[in-house]
Amino acid sequence: MTQLVWNGLFVGSFYALVALGYSMVYGIIKLLNFAHGDLYMLGAFIGFAVLGAVGGVSSSMALPLLLAVLLATMVFTGLAGVALERIAYRPLRRAPRLSLLITAVGASFALEYGMRAAAGADPRVYPVRLGGTSMEVLGARLTLQQLVLIGVAVVLMIGLNLLITRTREGRAMRAIALDPRTSSLMGIDVNAVISRTFFLGSALAGAAGVMAGAYYGKIDFLMGFLIGLKAFTAAVIGGIGNIPGTMLGGLLLGLLESFGTFWLGGEWRDVFTFGVLILFLTVRPTGLLGERVTERV
Amino acid sequence: MTGTTTKTRRLGTDKPPTRASKLLQNRWAGLGGLLIALLAPFVDATPYALSVMTTAAIFVMLASGLNIVVGYCGLLDLGYVAFFAVGAYTSGVLSTRLDLPLLVTVPAVIVVTVIAGIIIGAPTLRLRSDYLAIVTLGFGEIIRITANNLDVTGGPSGIYGIPSLTDSPVAFYYVTVVIVSLAVLGAARLGRSRIGRAWRFVREDEDAAEAMGVNTYRVKLAAYIAGAVWGGLAGVLSAAQLSAISPNSFTFLSSALVLMAVVLGGMGSIPGVVIGAVVISLLPEFLRDLADYRFFLFGVLLIIVMLLRPQGLWPARSKEVS
Numbered sequence: 001m002t003q004l005v006w007n008g009l010f011v012g013s014f015y016a017l018v019a020l021g022y023s024m025v026y027g028i029i030k031l032l033n034f035a036h037g038d039l040y041m042l043g044a045f046i047g048f049a050v051l052g053a054v055g056g057v058s059s060s061m062a063l064p065l066l067l068a069v070l071l072a073t074m075v076f077t078g079l080a081g082v083a084l085e086r087i088a089y090r091p092l093r094r095a096p097r098l099s100l101l102i103t104a105v106g107a108s109f110a111l112e113y114g115m116r117a118a119a120g121a122d123p124r125v126y127p128v129r130l131g132g133t134s135m136e137v138l139g140a141r142l143t144l145q146q147l148v149l150i151g152v153a154v155v156l157m158i159g160l161n162l163l164i165t166r167t168r169e170g171r172a173m174r175a176i177a178l179d180p181r182t183s184s185l186m187g188i189d190v191n192a193v194i195s196r197t198f199f200l201g202s203a204l205a206g207a208a209g210v211m212a213g214a215y216y217g218k219i220d221f222l223m224g225f226l227i228g229l230k231a232f233t234a235a236v237i238g239g240i241g242n243i244p245g246t247m248l249g250g251l252l253l254g255l256l257e258s259f260g261t262f263w264l265g266g267e268w269r270d271v272f273t274f275g276v277l278i279l280f281l282t283v284r285p286t287g288l289l290g291e292r293v294t295e296r297v
Numbered sequence: 298m299t300g301t302t303t304k305t306r307r308l309g310t311d312k313p314p315t316r317a318s319k320l321l322q323n324r325w326a327g328l329g330g331l332l333i334a335l336l337a338p339f340v341d342a343t344p345y346a347l348s349v350m351t352t353a354a355i356f357v358m359l360a361s362g363l364n365i366v367v368g369y370c371g372l373l374d375l376g377y378v379a380f381f382a383v384g385a386y387t388s389g390v391l392s393t394r395l396d397l398p399l400l401v402t403v404p405a406v407i408v409v410t411v412i413a414g415i416i417i418g419a420p421t422l423r424l425r426s427d428y429l430a431i432v433t434l435g436f437g438e439i440i441r442i443t444a445n446n447l448d449v450t451g452g453p454s455g456i457y458g459i460p461s462l463t464d465s466p467v468a469f470y471y472v473t474v475v476i477v478s479l480a481v482l483g484a485a486r487l488g489r490s491r492i493g494r495a496w497r498f499v500r501e502d503e504d505a506a507e508a509m510g511v512n513t514y515r516v517k518l519a520a521y522i523a524g525a526v527w528g529g530l531a532g533v534l535s536a537a538q539l540s541a542i543s544p545n546s547f548t549f550l551s552s553a554l555v556l557m558a559v560v561l562g563g564m565g566s567i568p569g570v571v572i573g574a575v576v577i578s579l580l581p582e583f584l585r586d587l588a589d590y591r592f593f594l595f596g597v598l599l600i601i602v603m604l605l606r607p608q609g610l611w612p613a614r615s616k617e618v619s
Contacts, residue, residue: 031427032427032430032431087600088600088604092603095603097426097427098367098371098373098564099607101373101426101427101430102556102560103599103600103603105596106596106597106599106600106603107596107600108596109553109593110593110597110600111596112592112596113590113591113593113595113596114596116589117590117593225549226438229435232431233435267445267446268442268446270439270442271438271443271446274435274436274439275439277431278420278421278432278436281420282420282421285424
């Protein structure tokens with residue numbers, strides 16, 4: 001039982017990291033960035049390339065090296081997210097929603113199959129594998145690396161939350177989420193703030209991508225599709241546009257999946273997840289924490 | 298709001314119709330297209346050509362069905378292929394388990410697809426368009442995974458030995474063309490009918506439509522159900538053509554391709570959508586060498602079309618759009 005909870009929290013922290021980007025972008029410009037899951041995929045591949053460039057690693061150095069690669073990847077994917085927004089989304093900011101959504105689908109396709117053309121269709125094996133010895137904590141077995149990954153995820157999430165609630169930048173983001181026109185009248189450079197929001201969200205997705213690559217060991221060009229859907233589900237469960245809600249949603253979805261797999265079997269896991277999504281959207285579209293917080297980023 | 302006016306002008310929506318768009322609106326254009334489709338086997342009747350053309354015709358039917366949902370009513374459905382799958386599996390299961398001829402399964406297919414349309418539409422159509430998009434995406438995946446896991450659907454290997462509608466591929470091609478033409482004609486007439494006007498009203502401004510007494514929920518559900526039936530019947534044709542179906546044929550990729558045909562052709566425009574579907578289904582046959590870049594190019598194309606020509610390459614009648 002404890003094992004299920006741990007597994008759930010572990011997977012859930014990945015979901016939460018990816019979901020944050022979804023949630024932030026949605027909060028600020030009300031766009032569902034379909035390509036967001038593919039930025040996670042991009043992160044995994046960039047991490048793969050960087051690790052490959054570094055060359056052979058002794059297993060004792062794996063963890064510090066991985067953290068360095070994680071930072072580098074975050075910068076790269078962040079910039080990719082900014083570029084995506086600049087090229088595909090910004091020109092359509094006043095266009096009908098449908099055009100914007102279709103553009104996002106196109107962007108998702110371009111990223112997936114562009115990566116396929118660049119890196120091949122076969123799954124790649126990550127050069128760094130976090131196996132490690134497992135230990136007993138409260139009756140569950142988990143590895144040091146798992147703990148570190150959860151730790152990294154938690155640090156990133158706390159950092160993001162501080163950034164949004166405590167800094168000028170965060171205040172600008174919240175202001176735009178409320179009313180972009182007035183914000184720009186008040187002297188906020190709306191485009192720059194939106195770019196930075198994309199940077200942050202994409203960087204978090206990239207971080208999750210590297211962590212998933214290191215943990216699961218295998219990456220492929222379609223890995224972003226499913227995680228994108230699940231991250232969206234997580235965001236909806238918690239309340240899309242709401243940062244703490246999204247984190248909660250991610251962890252909750254991880255737990256739900258963990259138990260769902262246990263009860264229903266692994267082959268029904270994704271059906272279960274999407275069922276939860278549809279149920280939530282029908283019963284409580286604002287999510288668990290959606291209504292209490294009116295301000296959305 | 299000077300920005301928007303220059304933009305619409307650049308898109309050409311308030312320009313007088315060009316010769317090309319007049320040609321497409323001509324009532325004879327449809328007959329011309331039908332004639333080309335009917336004469337095609339006389340030009341090239343190799344089994345390969347016939348199978349490609351039949352597939353293209355089925356794809357036209359899918360696109361005209363999705364056009365009802367996305368083009369007329371403005372509801373983005375990213376899991377449209379789910380209805381295709383529901384239709385194909387229903388007729389496949391019934392015909393192989395009960396030894397029924399395929400034609401007999403059609404009423405059952407219609408009933409099942411209507412139910413599928415209601416199941417997914419009823420709870421979600423109250424949601425905002427982007428939520429609907431992602432729910433339909435999830436629904437598409439649910440159908441595919443379910444087909445993959447159930448025994449009755451044959452699991453990952455699917456169903457094989459589905460009887461065909463006719464004896465020869467040529468005859469089947471003609472049957473397909475006739476059915477698809479009727480379906481396209483039906484979609485076009487629906488678009489011009491009372492409910493079609495309601496659909497477009499909802500697409501343009503849902504709140505205004507509601508205020509004018511249109512029951513937007515029911516109207517949207519009707520669009521959803523119509524789209525589901527079109528997709529399901531296309532599924533029956535596809536099952537008959539291939540005589541085998543498996544979950545792999547119903548991925549998100551297929552949904553996205555149908556959407557691409559609709560968007561590329563011009564949402565809401567019947568001739569545009571038909572041409573878009575033909576182009577999207579035939580292009581890969583000509584671009585075999587570019588296989589690796591094909592879907593990448595499709596994705597880029599979607600973005601470019603949305604940026605430069607949001608109404609598609611062959612827009613609906615220009616007056617109505619502006």
